[in-house]
Amino acid sequence: MPNTVVVGAQWGDEAKGKVVDCLAQTARMVVRYGGGSNAGHTVTAGGETFKFHLIPCGILYPDVVCVIADGVVIDPAVLTEEIAGLHARGRTSDNLHISANAHVIMPYHRILDRLSEESKGDSALGTTGRGVGPAYADKSSRIGIRVHELIDPNRLASRLREQVADKNRIIQHVYGGEPLDADAVVSEIQAYAEVLKPYVRDTVSLVGKAARNGGGVVFEGAQGTLLDIDLGTYPYVTSSHPIAGGACIGTGAGPTSITDVIGVAKSYTTRVGAGIFPTELLDEIGDGIRERGHEYGTTTGRPRRCGWLDAVVLRYAALVNGLTRLSVGHLDVLSGLETVKIAVGYQLADGYTEDLPVDLPNRTDLVAVYEELAGWDEDLTGVTEAEGLPANCMAYIRRIEELTDVKIGSVSVGPAREQMILLS
Numbered sequence: 001m002p003n004t005v006v007v008g009a010q011w012g013d014e015a016k017g018k019v020v021d022c023l024a025q026t027a028r029m030v031v032r033y034g035g036g037s038n039a040g041h042t043v044t045a046g047g048e049t050f051k052f053h054l055i056p057c058g059i060l061y062p063d064v065v066c067v068i069a070d071g072v073v074i075d076p077a078v079l080t081e082e083i084a085g086l087h088a089r090g091r092t093s094d095n096l097h098i099s100a101n102a103h104v105i106m107p108y109h110r111i112l113d114r115l116s117e118e119s120k121g122d123s124a125l126g127t128t129g130r131g132v133g134p135a136y137a138d139k140s141s142r143i144g145i146r147v148h149e150l151i152d153p154n155r156l157a158s159r160l161r162e163q164v165a166d167k168n169r170i171i172q173h174v175y176g177g178e179p180l181d182a183d184a185v186v187s188e189i190q191a192y193a194e195v196l197k198p199y200v201r202d203t204v205s206l207v208g209k210a211a212r213n214g215g216g217v218v219f220e221g222a223q224g225t226l227l228d229i230d231l232g233t234y235p236y237v238t239s240s241h242p243i244a245g246g247a248c249i250g251t252g253a254g255p256t257s258i259t260d261v262i263g264v265a266k267s268y269t270t271r272v273g274a275g276i277f278p279t280e281l282l283d284e285i286g287d288g289i290r291e292r293g294h295e296y297g298t299t300t301g302r303p304r305r306c307g308w309l310d311a312v313v314l315r316y317a318a319l320v321n322g323l324t325r326l327s328v329g330h331l332d333v334l335s336g337l338e339t340v341k342i343a344v345g346y347q348l349a350d351g352y353t354e355d356l357p358v359d360l361p362n363r364t365d366l367v368a369v370y371e372e373l374a375g376w377d378e379d380l381t382g383v384t385e386a387e388g389l390p391a392n393c394m395a396y397i398r399r400i401e402e403l404t405d406v407k408i409g410s411v412s413v414g415p416a417r418e419q420m421i422l423l424s
Helices: 016-024 078-087 109-124 132-140 153-171 182-199 203-212 284-292 312-319 392-403
Strands: 004-008 029-032 043-044 046-051 064-068 096-099 217-220 258-268 267-273 306-309 327-328 341-349 352-353 367-374 407-414 418-420
Touching: 004 016, 004 312, 016 029, 016 043, 016 217, 016 258, 016 327, 016 407, 029 203, 078 182, 096 182, 096 203, 109 132, 109 153, 109 182, 109 306, 153 182, 203 217, 258 312, 267 407, 284 306, 312 341, 312 392, 327 392, 352 392, 367 392, 392 407
Parallel strands: 004 217, 004 258, 029 064, 029 217, 064 096, 258 327, 327 407
Antiparallel strands: 043 046, 267 306, 341 352, 341 367, 407 418
């Protein structure tokens, strides 16, 4: 099996977890390489549904090594809860490893995230409030607390007291909030540290050697291409690198060790939070897609904004990620529509383009240009092979391939493992 990066090809929430879960059946290792508990990956297996925020989706296979790598920011409260949840359902976490160099989300990060968003009013970015942005800010400022410090009781206490004092000044004097009690924070975090300590190790060597010697490593991305801090629709982005290149930055595996990059996309487009959305449907069709697709955030429960598939976005994702193939999901959600549309370009005040404008987030003159295809009425949820897909559905799939110049290797017609159909 090749070393494979699974990356979101839109604004996140594309059902990457299901693709990772399917790949994990034959993988040696699954590595989460970026983001934090603002991500939510759902896996349905054996009639059970699991929702992961930090633990890699391969955890349901006891023989697969699962790694939370350096590029992730870890909320110890969320992670310990996830581990306990696995145990309560009779699943093991013995195959889980946590990078000693990953940064830790602290209670003050969550508070600062919330207070910052509230202070912006109508200009708020729509973050999840999980403290991810402030944790990455501390990382970049070189004042963050890493996991190896988390499990060192003496160092943890001194670092936390230092940081709480600093953050309290901001909480009180900038935002007018209530200060944190340093002793209470130390006590809370030390309790989490005791649970997580057995899982901590040098994951750079672990992942690097596995990727170099024999392959079979799946790099699990979080969020999506258009949320990348550099290449996404800034400032309405996340604070990390969800793109395929983030798999190298966040794990230590060299780029030459990656042989396959799968872009995951829905058969339509969704996003949460604020920011431009060229194909958004503010009508009954959009509402219908939301309800049929259960388009509510795994992490926040927020309703997702829904729209037609955007080939401009997918072409951009193919370019910046070097996609070798696509996996297109939620095809069943479009059943029953008389016609389906794909945005093939944008009309701007200064002309037509089929490329993503560099100033997309600031554009007020953009109108999506659509190509319309015949829809299909058939229920796809019971289809198990490509031959069972309706002709109009297959025509839609082939048109996506033509517009993106990327082969579609698999499609999904429901949330279960068995509802993934291989095309090539």
